[in-house]
Amino acid sequence: MKSTGPSPVITIAMQPGCLLVKFHGIQVAASSRARVLLEANYPPVYYVPWEDIDEQYFARTDHTTYCPYKGDATYYSLQIPGHEGANAVWRYEDPKVSVDQIRGYVAFYPDQVTFEVLKDVE
Template sequence: MDKLANPAPGFQRNPDKVITVESYRGTVTVRAGDRIIATSTAAKILSEPPYPAVFYIPFDDIDFGKLAPTDHSTHCPYKGDASYWSVQPAGEAGKNAMWAYEHPFDEMVEIRNHGAFYTNKVTVEATPG
């Protein structure tokens, strides 16, 4: 099925908006202070100019025992509805620090079951492999 010919309901087509998702070759580690929240060798990089690139980490590589779901949500016309989690070891600074598109538009299926973190709330380290 051609995803561009048959976009998902709610997906906004914009020829000037190019979003790419690629595998990252290396290790991505997310920390709150000295506590590791996530570490992955299967992270993806989502590029959506003019925004900075963002690492999306598979749920299997995230320690959800250090996170708490929140009621916060946002909507992206290109990715879908995002859910948020607070990073508990970061305290108030970690509020809504991780987001994920649990049911993204078909056009962004590559980031399903992956979480991304705000770099101003936690430390995200990328080590090329």
């Protein structure tokens, strides 16, 4: 994708309820503070605060990417006995000002994990 055109509209909203993230049946994150990022024609991306992940399953890798709208991304692999999701997780440690709400959050490739949203109980 060329970055010479106008910036896509990016919206970031709080995800209602509690978002559970599982890798091969193992819960690797759970958060009632998750956010959902919507960008152009891409599917929604869930972002979870770093504090709400189970760090024992995350291993930082040397892989990086750059998005002209969000900044530099660093990557993590998910590791459980018998399975590894290489570069399945990313974060923008110093995101662009327009998406600063995802600072301190991580995102997951949806083909590597499963998501479940538990609705708030009233």
